[in-house]
Amino acid sequence: MAYSYQLKRVDFIFRNENDWEKVLSNTIKKKPDEIINELISSELKGRGGAGFPTGLKWKLTAESKSKEKYVICNADEGEPGTFKDREILTKVPYKVLTAMAVCGYVTGAKEGFIYLRGEYKFLEEELNKTIDEFQYYCQEINLDFKIKIFMGSGAYICGEETALMESMEGRRGEPRNKPPFPTQAGYRKKPTVINNVETLVHTWTIFKYGAKKFYDLGVQYSRGTKLFSVSGDTPKPGIYELELGMSLQDFVYEFGDGDTKAVQVGGASGFLVPRKKFKDTAIGYEGKLVGISLPTGGSMMLFNSSRSMFNVLDNYLEFFREESCGQCTPCRVGCQQLLLGIKAVKRGEKPASYLDKLLKLTETMQLTAKCGLGQSVANSFSSIVENFREEMIY
Amino acid sequence: MDKKVNITINGFPVELKKGKTILEAAEEQGIKIPTLCYHKDLCVAGNCRVCVVEVVGQKRLSAACATPCEDGMEILTNSLKVRNSRKHIIELILAEHNADCTKCYRNGNCELQxxxxxxxxxxxxxxxxxxxxxYxxxxxxxxxxKDDSKCIKCQRCVRTCAELQGVNALTVAYKGDHMRISTFFEKAMNDVVCTNCGQCVNHCPTGALVERNYIEEVWGAISDPTKHVVVQTAPAVRVGLGEEMGMKPGERVTGKMVAAxxxxxFDSVLDTDFTADLTIVEEGTELLTRLKKALVEKDKSIRIPMITSCSPGWIKYIEHLYPDNLDNLSTCKSPQQMFGALAKTYYAKARNIEPEDIVSVSIMPCTAKKYEAHRPEMHDSGxxxxxxxxxxxxxxxMVKQAGLDFDKLAPAKFDRLMGDSTGAGVIFGATGGVMEAALRTAYELVTGRDVPFENLNIAPVRGMEGVRKASIKIENPLEEWAFLDGVELKCAVAHGLVNAKKIMDAIKAGEADFHFVEIMACPGGCLGGGGQPIPTNPEIRQKRAEAIYAEDADLPIRKSHENPEVQKLYKDFLKEPLGEISHHLLHTKYTKRERF
Structure with a gap:
């Protein structure tokens, strides 16, 4: 039986447009409220993975009373399997800068930072040139907004927004207690908007083409498009801009190698979906469209039947054990226990039922860890162990 | 008007002031939420996660120590979800912790246990x-x-070292499974900026940081019939020891301690307070001499303010961090070291014992005193x-090992010859005490009259404020001190090294015009020292301070220079303050050290 599928390829993000000056000067002719309302009506959600409504974030920061505010572009792209932000900053950096400047105009921030992943040092020089050009134009139109690059040092945890701010302030990259949230007390304890690189580019699209154009793409609860970093056992790895809400089955038809056993959606901190659940899985934010709906920061890793799921999990857990900041108990000790635990089961040193004990442990980690890192280890662990239990044991 | 919020805790409605955390709200209601990384002296970390509670309607649990109460919150502190998670977390901590409890120094007084x-x-x-x-x-x-295998990474020591002491000898190193509490380039604690104040020991919930103990060595000396073992007890010990014996904070157990x-x-039970009085006479004279040289002789080499030197934690701190200001320090040794030098000279001679047969032991509220006694320059008795x-x-x-029922001991008195003390010596145990004692003596020395404060209680230098300033105007001095007429003697007191830093920075910047400054390394002074009973917190330190001042008020003599044994010491041995023997035995020099 033939299955007809349709993946909606879109081309907004990388569309080369030379009118960023116009977009910027036109947008800041509007009142801040108008811009915020437009963002809210577009239903744009954060593209880093957590999916917080972008308009609301800007609004909350705009409403926070403070003379000093900041805009931060989170370019600490560290999730295994994502490489889209690098491409954005290489190809269309001016869109990001424009969006940051508009955000500064809307919220009252005079300074913006691009927190650039340590491993992306090679982007710095080019990016600085673009920033210089950009600043020149800002001066021309009397827009008081400065952008600087802040180089990260290579810790995964610094992609977590509050750890990122700690790191910028010169301390260890350790997540803070929330509340307060960055919109109230972020960088230097001042109200701060922190957005993912891709999120900012989507706001550009909205400024230029209007909220409706964006809203019309995607599905309910998951509007607009998204960049996907496709890797693994696929004949065409790369970066693709697709509409949200697609079914994973469609995705695999397009990108699979005909033998796709499972897809890891959202990188190491995301979920593994086995073949039998492709049909019931949609890619988007919460809201049940087709069975379950999985959010993603854009990482899509395909595995074919030659891959051992034990090795995949082992690899993720080693990553987490290393990249946990080590601050809170559930994450620091939990990650070590999970890794040693599955190895012990594999070697027969612990009974298979020990996996259930570990699954319970991931529940506790999800409930009690201080930040998203420790909370999301449960995602890949439970989805892999529950779906490929026999591979863990034998 | 303070805003109120209404919440429920375990179903019971509670109204409380806005801004309180869930932990504080529960405590007010008599509900204990377990904690490990939380400490009243420190900022909130929220990293052990033992205090998690359920806020109804929220997907995840919240750390009670770090979550402020919001209006309408329904909080469950003991739901099944909370219990299971909490138990899980304790299990995880135990999996990481070397839980060999019976062999642990903190066995019986360990928060994790x-x-x-x-x-x-x-x-x-x-x-x-x-x-x-x-490890x-x-x-x-x-x-x-420092035993890393017992560390639970709560970072209380790190916060203590940074927030209370501003030393930052202990920091977090590495991440993930390699994360540990370490020092600069992972050097040994002895080789870094550590001041040995022991506040980290006092704030450690487990046995990861403990004092180096010399209990067996002391038992050995006591059991050796050829040795004459003298013991001195610091002022703050008598208001802390009771807590270790099951009494409430603030009990004065001087008599029982001596009996024990x-x-x-011990062959002779003596009092550090005696040399505290001696310190005042020496240091008071030094201060006046310095002022004379600076104000009258305009001697530029004399550094003012003069800063106290009783606290060995503070001494190591200034040696590391303000090496250019070492000349501001009084050259007086601390009371412990004055005592030690005298025990093997003056005392030995008077009691007709060979100094080499004397073993000198001191009981201190302090871990830095151990280091001080180890200093190579502290061998002046030979x-x-x-x-x-x-x-x-x-x-x-030791008291417990000896099987003594502390409660039932009849109070006893210190032995004579270096066992007599005054109220001024006792208040050395509290922040501001040295200042107060010095002023009582110096003012009288200069004017021939009592300090102009009711009952000799110099209230402005008392209290728990981090930095306190006071001044006394000198009027109608004796002829010898005529140059001080009308001079306003400006003093400052700081406790906790983070406060010491404030004063030192002001002095360095030339913004401070003090004449005399007292600095104690530990919060509250010696009574909050790193060798005092665990736990410590602001309330406990307050109680100990009250006990110190009560002890002072009850003593018949309350001015150091009136201590009859000190007077006798000068008559028979030292001759005069800052004299040649004093200079040799009671004064010391300091060493410049690196900043790390």
């Missing part, structure tokens, strides 16, 4: 991590031992001046 006993953690399902890591015990410091020491077998330094906690262990 208490917690796991409360939650009846009877099995260990998780894989033990401590044996997999190559070593840092024993290089004569004051503090005598029963432990021998090591103080052989062993025990903390209040170690003394308590």
């Amino acid at each position: 208490e917690l796991s006993s409360e939650y009846k953690i009877m099995t260990q399902d998780f894989i033990e991590l401590a044996p997999l890591k190559n 070593t015990i840092d024993m290089y410091s004569p004051s503090i031992m 020491l005598r029963r432990l077998g 021998y090591r001046d103080v052989d062993y330094v025990l903390t209040t906690r170690e003394l308590a262990i």
Whole structure:
């Protein structure tokens, strides 16, 4: 039986447009409220993975009373399997800068930072040139907004927004207690908007083409498009801009190698979906469209039947054990226990039922860890162990 | 008007002031939420996650210590979800912790042990991590031992070192499974900026940081019939020891302590307060001499303000961090070291004992005193001046080992010759005490009259404010001190090294015009010292301070220079303050050190 599928390829993000000056000067002719309302009506959600409504974030920061505010572009792209932000900053950096400047105009921030992943040092020089050009134009139109690059040092945890701010302030990259949230007390304890690189580019699209154009793409609860970093056992790895809400089955038809056993959606901190659940899985934010709906920061890793799921999990857990900041108990000790635990089961040193004990442990980690890192280890662990239990044991 | 919020805790409605955390709200209601990384002296970290509670309607649990109460919150502190998670977390901590409790120095006074006993953690399902890591015990410091295998990474020590002391000797290194509490370039504690103040020991919930104990060595000396063992007790010990013996904070146990020491077998039970009085006479004279040189002779080489030198934690701090200001320090040794030097000279001669047969032990509220006694310059008697330094906690262990029922001991008095003290010596144990004692003596020396404060209580220098300033105007001085007429003697007091930094920075910047400054390394002064009973917190320190001042008020003599034994000491031995023998035995020099 033939299955007809349709993946909606879109081309907004990388569309080369030379009118960023116009977009910027036109947008800041509007009142801040108008811009915020437009963002809210577009239903744009954060593209880093957590999916917080972008308009609301800007609004909350705009409403926070403070003379000093900041805009931060989170370019600490560290999730295994994502490489889209690098491409954005290489190809269309001016869109990001424009969006940051508009955000500064809307919220009252005079300074913006691009927190650039340590491993992306090679982007710095080019990016600085673009920033210089950009600043020149800002001066021309009397827009008081400065952008600087802040180089990260290579810790995964610094992609977590509050750890990122700690790191910028010169301390260890350790997540803070929330509340307060960055919109109230972020960088230097001042109200701060922190957005993912891709999120900012989507706001550009909205400024230029209007909220409706964006809203019309995607599905309910998951509007607009998204960049996907496709890797693994696929004949065409790369970066693709697709509409949200697609079914994973469609995705695999397009990108699979005909033998796709499972897809890891959202990188190491995301979920593994086995073949039998492709049909019931949609890619988007919460809201049940087709069975379950999985959010993603854009990482899509395909595995074919030659891959051992034990090795995949082992690899993720080693990553987490290393990249946990080590601050809170559930994450620091939990990650070590999970890794040693599955190895012990594999070697027969612990009974298979020990996996259930570990699954319970991931529940506790999800409930009690201080930040998203420790909370999301449960995602890949439970989805892999529950779906490929026999591979863990034998 | 303070805003109120209404919440429920475990179903019961509670109204409270806005801004309180869930932990504080529960405490007010008499509900204990277990904690490990939380400490009243420190900022909130929220990293052990033991205090998690359920806020109805929220997907995840919240750390009670770090979550402010919001109107309408329904909080469950003991739901099944909370219990299971909490138990899980304790199990995880135990999996990482070297839980060899019976062999641990903190056995019986360990927050983790208490917690796991409360939650009846009877099995260990998780894989033990401590044996997999190559932990070593840092024993290089004569004051503090650090055993990483017992560390639960609550970072209380790190926050203590940073927030209370501003020293930052202990920091977090590495991440993930390699994360540990370490020092600059992972050097030994003895080789870094560590001041040995022991506040980290006092704030550690487990046995990861403990004092280097010398209990067996002291038992050995006591049991040696050829040795004459003298013991001196610092002022703050008498208001802390009771806590180790099951009494409430703030009990004064001076008499019982003396009785206990005598029963432990010490040959002579003496008082550091005696040399505290001596310190005042020496230091008071030094201050006046310096002022004369600076104000009258305009001697530019004299550094004003003069800063006290009783606190060995503070001394090490200034040696590391303000090496250019060492000339501001009084050259007086601390009372402990003055005592040690005199014990093997003056005391030995008077009692007709060979100094080499004397073992000098001191009981201190302090771990830095152990380091101080180890300093190479502290051999002025021709021998090591103080052989062993025990903390209040170690003394308590000895009393328990000897099987003494502390409660039933009849109070006893210190032995004579270096056992007599005044109220001025006693208040050395509290922040501001040295200042107060010095002013009582110096003012009288200069004017021939009592300090102009009711009952000699110089209230402005008392209290727990981090930095306190006071001034006394000198009027109608005796002829010898005529140059001080009308001079406003400006003083400052600081406790906790983070406050010391404030004063030092002001002095360095030339913004401070003090004449005399007292600095104590520990919060509250010696009574909050790193060798005092655990736990410590602001309320406990307040109680100990009240006890100190009560002890002072009850003593018949309250001015150092009126101490009859001190007077006798000058008559028979030292001749005069700052004299040649004093200079040799009671004064010292300081060493410039690196900043790390």
